[in-house]
Amino acid sequence: MKKLLLLSILLFVCFYSQAQDDKKVSVQAVYKSEIEAIAKDKRVQAAFKIIQDLEPQTMKNLVELTEIPAPPFMEQKRGERFMQMMKAAGADSIWVDEVGNVLALRKGKIKGKTVVLEAHLDTVFPIETDVKVKYKGDTLYAPGIGDDTRGLTMVLTIMEAMKKAKVMTNADVIFIGVVGEEGLGDLRGVKHLFKNGNRKIDAYIAIDGGDIGRINNMALGSLRYRATFNGPGGHSWGAFGLANPHHAIGKAIDYFDTAAGAYVANGPKTSYNVGRVGGGTSVNSIPFESWMEIDMRSVSPEKLLGIERILKEQMQRALDDYNKKVKKGDLLTLNLEKIGERPSGELGENLPLILKAIAATSYFDAQPTLTRGSTDSNIPIALGVPAITIGRGGKSDNAHALDEWYINDETGALAIKLAMLILVAEAGLSN
Structure with a gap:
């Protein structure tokens, strides 16, 4: 009985400590109106439908990319396949930088601003790990299937949906598969993006983590x-x-x-x-x-x-x-x-990117929650660049474990639509 009580206390302390970093927030009226106007646009509505229609392809991409091992410093093979998928999804130009990041540019109508949407290519597992996807009913089991291969597939689907629906933005958008997020990768991919002003980036949106509604604006x-x-x-x-x-x-x-x-x-x-x-x-x-x-x-x-x-x-x-x-x-x-x-860091809750993310999350009837984490966004947050990390949707668990799993429930497509809505709101919907 004493052991059970002690365990309960420890679990409460762990939960309470984590909860101290989480803050539920409500939407501001001005941003609610802005998001609703963007979401009602015929092109955005068409893109939402395309995202829904692309669900089988999104899942096919998830299985294929998951089965390509990609430990930190060994992401090249997965990066090459991701680049081919990017070309199929549509972009104005695609390239690989000096450290292996795969980048695709979609030009905006108005020069002067650049917004990034990214997920990371690497997983925590050694190259020899069996990453074959195994099916049990509607559940997919494989190391890395959620963290962050699912994020990569979301980037691809958003690219394709925006192209097919002719959703144009004012700002340039760069879609990226980033190397070196995990472990000893030490955020080397995103560090390179911001190294010595390598590239002007005005806003940064990373997809990593699970639940829809997560808005990570604090860097651990x-x-x-x-x-x-x-x-x-x-x-x-x-x-x-x-x-x-x-x-x-x-x-x-x-x-x-x-x-x-x-x-x-x-x-x-x-x-x-x-x-x-x-x-x-x-x-x-x-x-x-x-x-x-x-x-x-x-x-x-x-x-x-x-x-x-x-x-x-x-x-x-x-x-x-x-x-x-x-x-x-x-x-x-x-x-x-x-x-x-x-690096640690924290962005104020009243930044437009964060307020737009809160409003977009609320638009899809999800509870927006500001959180703290250790993700690619650490670097731009520490530099004072508007940045957030958002969730992948669906149901998943056991990240960084051999029995990691993912279920694509109704929140899977919803998370993709949400990520696109935040991206378009930040980059500006072009007339």
Whole structure:
């Protein structure tokens, strides 16, 4: 009974902490009228119908793209197929940039503004993962089928629907399949888009995440490190007494967990996680190397810097304390390498892009909710560029797991129509 009570408390705390970042909002009258006027336009209505009619093709695209493995830094094959699909959907020009992003331009009637609609090409799974889609009734099972392959198919369908319905915008629209959103990809695709003013982007709409109604306007910052303890290595019997990196890394994890646990107990929500540990060659060998990868996140840039400082201090403390006890051979050394950095940030609720997204969501009778997350939008949000991340619709779960699944219910097509309506509202419907 005590265990059940403790579990209930922990679940409540986790839910409450997440809910603190979510805020239900209502539509402003002026934007409600604007969205209704756009939605009633004959071309937009025609595009909505085309989206509905394209449902079988959208699902076919989903299965085909899902079955092309695309880990970070290995998205090329999927990118090539996505580019072919973009050509079929229709665009004024299509190209691949220096890091592998696939871009398609649809020119606007009035020069001077550029709006991006994107989803990311990569998934978290290694190249050898079985990504064959399996069917159980109306449920599709495959690693990456939701996150974010479903988003890619939405981009394609919106492109095709706008072309067939002759929906023209004032601003240029760039549709993008972005590389490197997941894991050690470290948002490299979107970072490149904004690097040194590579391209003028005035508004940024990313499709990632599940439920329709999600409007992510707050960026969850993160830092990731790889800590590597190195030693001489040797035979477990013959070289016994040499410094053992595994023993030191165990001490380091304990030190960090204790200090970081106390640090995150108060103040802005902050998390930490030792996600991967490795090293060693055999059970009867003293390892010459032991490494771990650490993920740290916070809603507060200052708090994130604080836990980063704790990590560095506790890794050094563990190294020093362990080396004091080494009686034979060389001492251990430590290499602490930053392998990922995503900035925090937050955009005000009264930005036109956000207000249009709220009104468009309400138009489809969904509850708009402002949220915080770690997505491609982190970069433009941190730079002050109007940006949101919206959901993929349908039903899905187990993202980043081998048994990830997706059901295309009535909200699937609705999410595509919603994304298009937000895009057209932000880019301006041309007369």
